[in-house]
Amino acid sequence: MLKPRALSDVLSQANTGGIGSTLLLNSEGSLLAFSGFGDKDASAAGAIASNIWTSFQKSGQLSLDDNKLDCVLVECKLGKIAITKVANLLLCLCSEDGVSFGMLKTKITALSSYLEEPLSQIASS
């Protein structure tokens, strides 16, 4: 079964080089695991990230005839966010503005690849 502390330790490995927090969300946008700095409301950010993912996935399916959304990169004035799917969950990385999109995408891809198998086992059990 899932070990919360071990999961949090794995998520924290992404929190270097300007990446402030890593979130794992379920399909409804609820926070499953969090690792990070600062006092920002991770639950609210996670819910919005989940909504963004779901909306673009649906619109892609309808309008691009492409139902496989791989990654969403969001740039805001104070930072960047990356969102991807892992097993039946969403992984979200939040970084400072100075982190480049390339690094953010590389890190989230590496982390999601690492978590895919163990989280898929949980999902299927």
Add this chain to the structure above:
Amino acid sequence: MTEDLKSYLHKQMASVENLHAIVVTDRDGVVIVKVANQMAPDTALRQSFLSVFGIMTEQASKMGMGNNSKIINFYDRFQTVQINAHPLLLHFIADRNANTGLILELEHVLADVLQDVSKVVTMM
């Protein structure tokens, strides 16, 4: 003048390999000007698709990281680069393997054009 604008946007679209469409809309996704080649899905050039970014950019601005400026989506076959250039929205539709950095650079190349178009929108 619209034809000159479209011609200029066509030229910029051709400067990035596998970029299939450049669309400028208002905040509701209503198309102001668009250029596209035959590889761009027609349904992706309509308000029903383009308006999603207008809603999501407002949502993203509430994540506690300041106002949202751009959202990039990577699908299996396509990527969309969508930029909040208030009061306009700028949409790029390209192949998944197109160079995202070059597409992002077009925002700066098109800055003057967007400024002129936005004056018209704000006058209305």
